[in-house]
Amino acid sequence: MLELAILGVLKEQELHGYELKKRLTDALGAFSSVSFGSLYPALARLEAAGAVRAVSPGPQAPLPAPAVPMTGSIAGEAAAFRARRAAARPARPSRTRKVYAITERGEALFEELLVADSASADDDRAFNLKLAFCRYLPPERRLGLFEQRRALLVERLAKARTTHRTRLGRMDLYTQSLVDHGTEATERDISWLDRLIAFERQGGETL
Amino acid sequence: MLELAILGVLKEQELHGYELKKRLTDALGAFSSVSFGSLYPALARLEAAGAVRAVSPGPQAPLPAPAVPMTGSIAGEAAAFRARRAAARPARPSRTRKVYAITERGEALFEELLVADSASADDDRAFNLKLAFCRYLPPERRLGLFEQRRALLVERLAKARTTHRTRLGRMDLYTQSLVDHGTEATERDISWLDRLIAFERQGGETL
DNA sequence: GACCGATATATCGAGCCGATATGTCGGACC
């Protein structure tokens, strides 16, 4: 699942591991922080599979403008200040980094991972990830992805309703509230998907 | 994290692994299906730590009435029919099972796990799990749990808003929709927690 | 009486995570 994320980011720009992690953790948002303990092995796997290759850290695209970081501590603020000053200087080469680029095999693997139905455990995170990269899919594949997801949610909802009906009395208030809240969230997810599907069908601009 | 779930279920009734798995997968709901590959090692760990012990499969509490299972296949339906018939007979001892019971050390561990702040990765699942067992907490601890969770969500929301503001233009429509939907979900989670907190403060019955 | 599926326990490989180790580099401070 991490491979997909790595390939998706590398598709846009070649990067080294450390920067890649930063992109992943803020692009893929508050949920699912990527750790180095997963990232570097994943990169090694991808390199072994020929999906990415290490390139010489030659003349890169201009460094991204550093966004103001959220540190929440005095020391962190000072560090951020220094970081901004440092970033204002011309790009330092820093010869100890390994810059990775996606290969053709990597592009193929990316497409494959994007349509493969994911492991049932972290299904939710996997779908979010796919959605973040589904712009690379042809429209009919994208639609298929959405509908597949919708079917899964509908099934989950039906199961939840059955559970709710059969053992309503045997749940305490907190568990009941949890289940109800989860059911509502699933319903909202479904109607959100309905909006995405409608948008896709009309091929329009009003999401 | 799985330890907490096991202890919580064993707190109510002593069970063997297979039945324990069934309870976990339908009690902890559609999300997070527990696998044997986690369950049996976890049981072994707990036994090694003295938190649970294997008891003789002596005269048990009456077997739970089997709920009508959702199978979704013809063969499954037939199997369910046989299962119902089988369950109608008196409890079969089936001497190959190991029945586990919680110990005093297990109870202590349970309380400890219930208030410990969990790993950041699967924070959400951990909180859901804690909520399912928070009835065992004294009211002020429960309130603390809710407020801690609320603070985490508020922080997550603030971070999401910052991200949204700083790189709105650089996201495609799908990613934007994903982020927006996630933000809404977090807002709903917060107001849900507010209801739980209000319920807790008034100590009343209207959840 | 052979077969099948439910019951039941257990192990294996792989992936991911948090923690940690190691090293470089630039700037701050005295």
Next chain:
DNA sequence: GGTCCGACATATCGGCTCGATATATCGGTC
């Protein structure tokens, strides 16, 4: 000007969970 600190950068380790698989028993079907 030397030293220390923190950011940058790569990598490994142990532990947990997962899906898949192996193994065995038992009841019911054909």
